[in-house]
Amino acid sequence: xxxxxxxxxxxxxxxxxxxxxxxxxxxxxxxxxxxxxxxxxxxxxxxxxxxxxxxxxxxxxxxxxxxxxxxxxxxxxxxxxxxxxxxxxxxxxxxxxxxxxxxxxxxxxxxxxxxxxxxxxxxxxxxxxxxxxxxxxxxxxxxxxxxxxxxxxxxxxxxxxxxxxxxxxxxxxxxxxxxxxxxxxxxxxxxxxxxxxxxxxxxxxxxxxxxxxxxxxxxxxxxxxxxxxxxxxxxxxxxxxxxxxxxxxxxxxx
Amino acid sequence: xxxxxxxxxxxxxxxxxxxxxxxxxxxxxxxxxxxxxxxxxxxxxxxxxxxxxxxxxxxxxxxxxxxxxxxxxxxxxxxxxxxxxxxxxxxxxxxx
Numbered sequence: 001x002x003x004x005x006x007x008x009x010x011x012x013x014x015x016x017x018x019x020x021x022x023x024x025x026x027x028x029x030x031x032x033x034x035x036x037x038x039x040x041x042x043x044x045x046x047x048x049x050x051x052x053x054x055x056x057x058x059x060x061x062x063x064x065x066x067x068x069x070x071x072x073x074x075x076x077x078x079x080x081x082x083x084x085x086x087x088x089x090x091x092x093x094x095x096x097x098x099x100x101x102x103x104x105x106x107x108x109x110x111x112x113x114x115x116x117x118x119x120x121x122x123x124x125x126x127x128x129x130x131x132x133x134x135x136x137x138x139x140x141x142x143x144x145x146x147x148x149x150x151x152x153x154x155x156x157x158x159x160x161x162x163x164x165x166x167x168x169x170x171x172x173x174x175x176x177x178x179x180x181x182x183x184x185x186x187x188x189x190x191x192x193x194x195x196x197x198x199x200x201x202x203x204x205x206x207x208x209x210x211x212x213x214x215x216x217x218x219x220x221x222x223x224x225x226x227x228x229x230x231x232x233x234x235x236x237x238x239x240x241x242x243x244x245x246x247x248x249x250x251x252x253x254x
Numbered sequence: 255x256x257x258x259x260x261x262x263x264x265x266x267x268x269x270x271x272x273x274x275x276x277x278x279x280x281x282x283x284x285x286x287x288x289x290x291x292x293x294x295x296x297x298x299x300x301x302x303x304x305x306x307x308x309x310x311x312x313x314x315x316x317x318x319x320x321x322x323x324x325x326x327x328x329x330x331x332x333x334x335x336x337x338x339x340x341x342x343x344x345x346x347x348x349x350x
Contacts, residue, residue: 054291105296
């Protein structure tokens with residue numbers, strides 16, 4: 001029997017609200033107030049999210065971020081810094097007791113990422129999951145994923161790159177400028193890809209969302225029920241955005 | 255001395271470490287340590303607590319202590335382990 005899961009397509013929001021809503025959904029799912037939830041969303045303005053254990057000052061050129069209007073936010077999940085611009089982001093919240101949940105982090109990544117691999121397959125892109133948390137197309141990373149567990153729930157969120165601008169990444173990440181040219185940029189271009197590069201055409205947000213929904217439905221045997229965040233979740237997300245995710249105390253926690 | 259070092263040892267993500275060390279080559283003591291990086295440790299807040307407890311420990315034996323304490327705390331980790339942390343510190347001390 002298919003697993004019932006709420007589907008939220010929440011559109012494009014700023015970094016602080018986006019991270020607040022992921023946490024608010026995790027909380028409401030953990031309390032049993034909402035079904036396990038798949039959320040698909042985007043970012044505006046563009047932003048860099050840091051992994052929980054990263055240092056903002058060690059990873060980012062904060063002056064460049066401010067100058068270019070790039071928000072900086074710390075995630076509640078580990079992993080590396082991600083530039084969120086032309087991409088589709090997903091989050092999946094489900095109880096640790098759910099049949100799709102696994103106690104092992106790596107196994108959980110593998111299961112959830114299988115849905116992304118299936119979804120990208122529907123676009124005609126042959127990708128593979130590579131532990132710990134990446135999905136590769138011809139050896140290039142096209143999706144990074146991060147996971148945490150709180151209140152008896154798993155939250156995994158991740159990004160599927162529609163287009164990547166390596167030069168911009170190097171403007172924003174704290175790489176010595178003399179190194180951020182030539183060979184290093186060429187090397188990163190060999191290791192980071194996008195759906196647009198894979199298909200040699202611009203791949204849009206909506207078509208990717210559709211493919212991912214199909215991928216999740218089939219790979220995880222889901223019955224997705226379209227819905228909206230509850231008023232309580234939205235209020236909690238706004239509160240978390242204001243009181244946590246946008247604060248210096250949180251952003252510079254490490 | 256305060257040592258800033260970073261590295262990506264076998265089985266680890268990039269680890270950026272700030273460590274306060276005392277003592278001589280054969281008897282170094284870790285007074286305090288701050289570990290940043292793109293690793294995973296769940297629950298994250300327990301890693302914060304673990305890190306705070308890593309003080310006044312001999313560098314010799316630090317790796318085993320870190321791994322044991324992480325297990326006691328019920329931490330699930332990926333991309334970080336005690337040997338990796340010590341390898342980064344040693345490479346900072348003596349070169350790669």
